[in-house]
Structure formats: C-alpha cells, structure tokens
Amino acid sequence: MWLSLLAVALGGVLGTGARWGVDALLPTASPGTLSVSTIVVNVVGSFVLGLLVATLWWRPGVPLWLKAGVGTGLLGSFTTFSAITVNAIAGALEANLPAVVGSVLLSTVLGLLAAWGGLSLGTKLLGRGETQPPRIPDGGADL
Incomplete structure (x- = not known):
C-alpha cells in the first residue's frame, strides 16, 4: 500500500512535469477553444497506456506499485480530462456550441484511436495476434 502510494506520488511529479x-512547447488555448497541447497529451497518454496494458499489465509478475505509479501517477497526471470539460463549459457559456462539440468529439475519438493503436501495437509486439485483445485481470482498477 505505502509503496504504491509513493509510486503514484513520484509518477505524479514526473507526469505533471512532462x-x-x-x-x-505547444500552444494552449483560451477557455472555450481547442487546445493543441491538451489533445497531444491525451492522445500520447492514451496510446502509451494502451501499449502498457497490452504488454505489461496482464503479466502476473508486474507489481501493483509499478502499475499504479505508471498508470495512475505518471499517465494520470500527464493526461487531462478536466481541461477538456472546463473548455467545453466555457465554450458553451460563450454560445460557441459548434467548437465545443467539435473539440469534445475530436479529443474523444483521437484518444480512443490512440488507445486502440497502443493495444494493437502491444498485441503485435507480443505475437498474440490481432484477434485476441489483452486480458485485464482486475478490470483496469489499477490503471
């Protein structure tokens, strides 16, 4: 428990710094507009998490503290769902609904595609074949 907490804290520091x-480096947006940096971190984080789930998470020997530190700590602090929702609310309050819908859809679709890409690549790297998605034994509770 304490080792997992320490790993999450350390991962959080590293992810926040990244x-x-x-x-x-990348342009950020004013409230209610699309942020390139937010989309980049969410897409990269989704891809990396998908890759890790396919290659490491399913292995019984991977310690919980490592999964928690990398998944929850590092990638959880690197990515952001709150920035998408705050920008969406700000855009809605400014009656900029087309931009809000576009931004939320773009972020969601790109994140899903990136996660799928990471899972697919990880599955291919392990030679398990594309038709067998990785099994997540704990339902993803420690991602």
Missing part, C-alpha cells in the same frame, strides 16, 4: 513541458 505535462508542463508539453504546455510550454
């Missing part, structure tokens, strides 16, 4: 770096 997120800050992406925000410093």
Whole structure:
C-alpha cells in the first residue's frame, strides 16, 4: 500500500512535469477553444497506456506499485480530462456550441484511436495476434 502510494506520488511529479513541458512547447488555448497541447497529451497518454496494458499489465509478475505509479501517477497526471470539460463549459457559456462539440468529439475519438493503436501495437509486439485483445485481470482498477 505505502509503496504504491509513493509510486503514484513520484509518477505524479514526473507526469505533471512532462505535462508542463508539453504546455510550454505547444500552444494552449483560451477557455472555450481547442487546445493543441491538451489533445497531444491525451492522445500520447492514451496510446502509451494502451501499449502498457497490452504488454505489461496482464503479466502476473508486474507489481501493483509499478502499475499504479505508471498508470495512475505518471499517465494520470500527464493526461487531462478536466481541461477538456472546463473548455467545453466555457465554450458553451460563450454560445460557441459548434467548437465545443467539435473539440469534445475530436479529443474523444483521437484518444480512443490512440488507445486502440497502443493495444494493437502491444498485441503485435507480443505475437498474440490481432484477434485476441489483452486480458485485464482486475478490470483496469489499477490503471
């Protein structure tokens, strides 16, 4: 338990730092508009998590603290759902509904495609075949 907490905290520091770096390099948006940096971190994070689920998470020897540190800590603090929702609410309040719907749909679709891409690549890397998706024994509780 304590090791998992420490791993999540350390992963959170690293993920937050990486997120800050992406925000410093890429354009961020004003409230209610599409943010390139938000989409990039969510797509990259979704891909990496999909890849990790396909290659490492299903293995019984991978310790819970590592899964928690990388999944919840690092990738959880790197990606952001709250930025998408806050921008959507701000855009809705400004009556910018087409931009809001487009932004939410784009973020969601790209994130799903990235996660699928990571899962597919990880499955191919392990030679398990495309027709057998990775099994997540705990239902993803420690992602």
